[in-house]
Amino acid sequence: MKKSDRQLGMDRDITRRDFIHDLSLASLGLAMPMGAMAGANGGEPQPAGADYPPVRTGMRGSHPGAFETAHALARNGKKFSDLVDLEETYDLVVVGAGISGLAAAYYYRKQFGADSRILILENHDDFGGHARRNEFHQGGQMRLSWGGTMNLEFPMFSDTANALLDELGVDIDELLEGYEFEYGSGPKGSPSVYFDAETYGRSELVHGFSFREGGGGDVGSMIGRFPISADSRESLASFYTRRENVFEGKSAAEVKEILSGISYTGFLKQYGGLTDEAADLFIKTTHGYWGLGADSLSARECINAGLPIMHLLGYPYLSGSGDDDAGGEVAMFPDGNASIARLLVHALIPDVSPGSNARNIALARFDYSRLDQAASPVRLRLESTVVNVQNNGPGTRVTYANHGQLVRVESRHTVLACYHRIIPYLCPDMPREQKEAQQYQVKRPLILTNVLLRDSKAFDRLDISGTYCPGRLHGAVWQVKGVNTAGYRHDWEDAGPVPVMFWGSVAPPDSRVPPKEQHRASRARLLAMSFEDFEREVRTVLDGMLGPAGFDVQQDILAITVNRWPHGYAYDYLDLWDPDWPPGQAPHEIARRPLGNITIANADAGADAYTHIAIDQAWRAVTDLPAGQIPS
Numbered sequence: 001m002k003k004s005d006r007q008l009g010m011d012r013d014i015t016r017r018d019f020i021h022d023l024s025l026a027s028l029g030l031a032m033p034m035g036a037m038a039g040a041n042g043g044e045p046q047p048a049g050a051d052y053p054p055v056r057t058g059m060r061g062s063h064p065g066a067f068e069t070a071h072a073l074a075r076n077g078k079k080f081s082d083l084v085d086l087e088e089t090y091d092l093v094v095v096g097a098g099i100s101g102l103a104a105a106y107y108y109r110k111q112f113g114a115d116s117r118i119l120i121l122e123n124h125d126d127f128g129g130h131a132r133r134n135e136f137h138q139g140g141q142m143r144l145s146w147g148g149t150m151n152l153e154f155p156m157f158s159d160t161a162n163a164l165l166d167e168l169g170v171d172i173d174e175l176l177e178g179y180e181f182e183y184g185s186g187p188k189g190s191p192s193v194y195f196d197a198e199t200y201g202r203s204e205l206v207h208g209f210s211f212r213e214g215g216g217g218d219v220g221s222m223i224g225r226f227p228i229s230a231d232s233r234e235s236l237a238s239f240y241t242r243r244e245n246v247f248e249g250k251s252a253a254e255v256k257e258i259l260s261g262i263s264y265t266g267f268l269k270q271y272g273g274l275t276d277e278a279a280d281l282f283i284k285t286t287h288g289y290w291g292l293g294a295d296s297l298s299a300r301e302c303i304n305a306g307l308p309i310m311h312l313l314g315y316p317y318l319s320g321s322g323d324d325d326a327g328g329e330v331a332m333f334p335d336g337n338a339s340i341a342r343l344l345v346h347a348l349i350p351d352v353s354p355g356s357n358a359r360n361i362a363l364a365r366f367d368y369s370r371l372d373q374a375a376s377p378v379r380l381r382l383e384s385t386v387v388n389v390q391n392n393g394p395g396t397r398v399t400y401a402n403h404g405q406l407v408r409v410e411s412r413h414t415v416l417a418c419y420h421r422i423i424p425y426l427c428p429d430m431p432r433e434q435k436e437a438q439q440y441q442v443k444r445p446l447i448l449t450n451v452l453l454r455d456s457k458a459f460d461r462l463d464i465s466g467t468y469c470p471g472r473l474h475g476a477v478w479q480v481k482g483v484n485t486a487g488y489r490h491d492w493e494d495a496g497p498v499p500v501m502f503w504g505s506v507a508p509p510d511s512r513v514p515p516k517e518q519h520r521a522s523r524a525r526l527l528a529m530s531f532e533d534f535e536r537e538v539r540t541v542l543d544g545m546l547g548p549a550g551f552d553v554q555q556d557i558l559a560i561t562v563n564r565w566p567h568g569y570a571y572d573y574l575d576l577w578d579p580d581w582p583p584g585q586a587p588h589e590i591a592r593r594p595l596g597n598i599t600i601a602n603a604d605a606g607a608d609a610y611t612h613i614a615i616d617q618a619w620r621a622v623t624d625l626p627a628g629q630i631p632s
C-alpha cells in the first residue's frame, strides 16, 4: 500500500538539519574529522555554509535563480534596460564556466600571454557547468559524490585533451589504481533489479540479475521472480539463453543497416522474441546515458551502450561492449569531473586554493570569495547571466545581468562556451543559417539525485551495491564508494554514511515523437517538479527496496541533493532520427563558425556530450580567434 508522506518521513526537516549542522560546524571549526579533510591547504576543515556552494543541498544543478533571466530572454523576448557600464576592459570574456569555458580561458593565456586579463561569466552560483561537486558533512564525515559528469573516458581522449590533463598533473594510471567502482554491480555485492510495488503490484528485488549481463546459469529462476506475465517471463528467459545468428547469410553491411534502422526494443520484439511488456523493461536502461529510452535509440547504438544483442548475432556473449560495466573503461575523481574544473580554476586563479594539485584536489579548500578579485588577471563571476554579446569595432561588448542589475564590459575577444541554443538570443547579429544550426542543438535533460544515508548496512545485508529500477523515475541507483583518488578515501568495507546516487531522466509524455520533442517535453516536466516530488520519489524507492533489510526511511536519510539538468548532454546525432550531412555541413559545424572577435566553444560545438569534447572545442574556439592562429 502506498505510504503517506508522514510515513515516508517527509516531515523530517533535513534542510533545517543541514542548516544547523553547517552553522555549528562553521562556528566550532569542526566540519569533519581532520583525517578526512586534512590536505591541500594546511589541513584546516573547509568552512561550511552559505559561501561554499558544493555543500548546498536541496534543488541544485540548474537551481532556482540560475536560469530565469535566460528564459525571459529566449522565451519571452524580454528587453533589458537600465544598463550600467562597469568600465571594465578585458582581453577575453568567456560566457559559461563549464569545462569548456574554463579550458578556453586556460588556452587563451597560452596563446595570447600569461598576463591576459580574463573575465569568466557564469549564470549558476557554482563553477564547472555539469562538472559539479556534491559535498556532504551531515554524517560527521565528508562524503563526496558527483553532481553531474563523472567519467573520464580516457580511451577516447584526443592529444589535446591528454596534453591538458598532463599539464594539470592528472595521471590516469594513478586514478585507475584507486578506482574500485562498478556501476551498480560491485565490486561489493551483486547486480540487482528492483521491481516496485506501485508499478508492478508487488515489490521484488531480484538479486544477481542485470539486464546487461543476464543472470548466469540461474537466469531462468531469477526471471521467474519478475512480477510480470508468464508469457513475458518466458520470452525473457528464452532471449537470455539463446545463442544464434538471426541474420545468418547477410553481409556485415546489411546487418549494420538493419541494426541502424530499427529501435532496440523493436529488435528485441522482432528478432529477440520478447513480448511488449518484456521489451519495455529495457526502456530505462539508456535514460541516464541519452536522456532517451531504448525505444528511441537504434539497436546499433544500444550494442555500443552494452545492451544484450551480440548473442543473437552469432557471438557467444551477450553484450557488445565486451565490458560488463555499463560505464566502459573510465577513470574518476571522487567528485567526478568537478576535480577537473577545480584544477582549471586553480590554474587560472591560484589564490582560490593555494597548494592544491591533482593529488589532493578532492580535499582542497576553495575560497569562493577569491574568484572575482580586481587584482587578479583572471576573474570568475558567478550568478551572472549574459544577455548580449556584440562585435564592437576592434573588440566585443558583453552585457550581463547580475542580481537584477544589467551591466556591460568591454573585451578584445569573447568565447561563447554556453549552450548553443541560447546563442541566437545573445548575438542577434549571427547569420540566419548559423542561428538555425545552433537551434538544432537540443540538449538532453538528465537528473542525478544524491541521497546521503546514515549507513550502508541495508545495502550490505542485501549484498548489493546498487540496482536497476525499470518502473521508477530514476532508472538506476548506486552507492557512491570506492573512488579512492586525489586524497579521498571511502572504502567498500566502511559501513558508515554513504551517498546513494539516483540517475536517470524524466520520461516524456509520448516517446513515439522525435527525440527533440521528447527532450522538450521532459524538460518541461523536470522544471515543473518540486524538490518534494524528488524527495517523495527517493524515499519511496529506498523504503521499498531497503526497508525489508532494516532501513528506516524516517531516520536514515541525512540529506538530499537534486542535481537537475534540464540542459544536460549535448545532442549527438542519432541513427533513427538525423540525416548524414556532407563534411562541414553538419549543424554543429555551421553553428560554431566564428563571428568577428566572437568564437564558439562548448561540447555542443562537437555535437557530443563528453568532457574531452568540451576541451577539444575550447582549444578550437581559442585558435579560431583573430590573431589567435597557431603559427605554422
Ligand SMILES: Cc1cc2nc3c(=O)[nH]c(=O)nc-3n(C[C@H](O)[C@H](O)[C@H](O)COP(=O)(O)OP(=O)(O)OC[C@H]3O[C@@H](n4cnc5c(N)ncnc54)[C@H](O)[C@@H]3O)c2cc1C
Residues within 6 Å of the ligand: 070, 095, 096, 097, 098, 099, 100, 101, 121, 122, 123, 124, 128, 129, 130, 131, 147, 148, 149, 150, 151, 152, 153, 384, 385, 386, 387, 417, 418, 419, 422, 446, 447, 448, 565, 567, 568, 569, 570, 601, 602, 603, 604, 609, 610, 611, 612, 614
Ligand atoms: C548528469 C550528467 C552526467 C554527465 N556525465 C558525463 C561523464 O560521465 N563523462 C563525460 O565525459 N561527460 C559527461 N557529461 C557531459 C558533460 O556535459 C560534459 O562532459 C562537459 O562537462 C560539458 O562541458 P561544457 O563546458 O561544454 O558545458 P556545460 O557544462 O554545460 O557548461 C556551460 C556553462 O555555460 C553556462 N551558461 C549558459 N548560458 C549562459 C549565459 N547566458 N550566461 C552565462 N553562463 C551561461 C551554463 O549554465 C553552464 O554552466 C554529463 C553531463 C550531465 C548533465
